[in-house]
Amino acid sequence: MIASKIPATVITGFLGAGKTTLIRNLLENAGGRRIALIINEFGDLGVDGDLLKGCGIETCSEDDVVELTNGCICCTVADDFLPAMAKLLARPGKLDHIVIETSGLALPQPLVAAFNWPEVKARVTVDGVITVIDASAVAAGRFADDEESIAAQRAEDESLDHDNPLEELFEDQIRAADLVILNKADLVDADAMEAVRAAVAQAAGDRPVKAIVASNGKLPADVLLGLGSATEDTIASRRSHHEIEHEGGEMHDHDDFESFVAEAGAIADPAAFAEGLKALIGRHDILRLKGFAAVPGKPMRLVVQAVGGRVETYFDRPWRESETRATRLVVIGLHDGLDETAIGREIAALTLAAETAAA
């Protein structure tokens, strides 16, 4: 008898949309399923994998989490994804489901196509591609181009399609989806959510996609898992802008975005630090900032999360003996939009070392 294939769910969506939060909720409500995770991040700091590993959820052992921090999964499918999958499949014990969190910049299409590679296809099927979107960011027009400025630019250069890489990614991630989660519903009112639904329907084009509303990704596991889409069979018809523009099969790259890790000393006060970061994000047009900070006298490490101008901090777990108590933040923005030296200096100025030095 042929063993049934293991279902794999691909979770995609822009930086800070709420993918890790949704996965955490899914693990907490897994209903006894053994779920393995492959986590891919843009930026050299494995924040998401670290948060999920430290979640203390019984059904999620650290061995079940494979982290890929080497760039973006859609560019490194052969080098990173296939070995990670082979590693998971080689492990003993029954695996009920595989969940793959792509980086916020990934185009899911090449990843899903990799499920047609013989060694994967024999054992695994794509249960569904779930695209998480930040409804408050969409409602605020962050992924929409200004129609007038587009028209003006097109008038000058006919070859221009999208000038906004955020809009293009939004469309590509929606077009790949079997299910769209309109997340962060707590931040938008009913009218705005209707506008978000319309934006998603428009981005989906002629292949309608189901969209459901959520806050903090809180949805029953049965809603997220068991879609039974076998997306690898149909992904060829859901091509991204990038694939359409580069018919020759040129590798996708993320020249539109850049990231670096800022390292600094401990901080005195989380609330003041968050305020300082909020101002800094506004000055420098930072898309996403996340990582950990050390607070003297506190045995716990402080998680720092910022999406646009919204900054959140909380203590998640005690620092380990092997870890250096310092502040490390990954900073992500548009290419040529980040002044690494100035941002690093300004983050350092928000830390204790700077205050001590100034005293």
Ligand SMILES: Nc1nc2c(ncn2[C@@H]2O[C@H](COP(=O)(O)OP(=O)(O)OP(=O)(O)O)[C@@H](O)[C@H]2O)c(=O)[nH]1
């Ligand atoms: N208000 C609100 N905040 C949310 C919600 N979902 C997630 N967040 C917050 O948004 C921030 C980013 O959430 P993550 O789950 O890390 O987002 P992500 O998509 O994994 O981010 P990347 O890994 O950078 O792509 C965190 O501060 C979350 O607490 C939501 O529904 N409502």
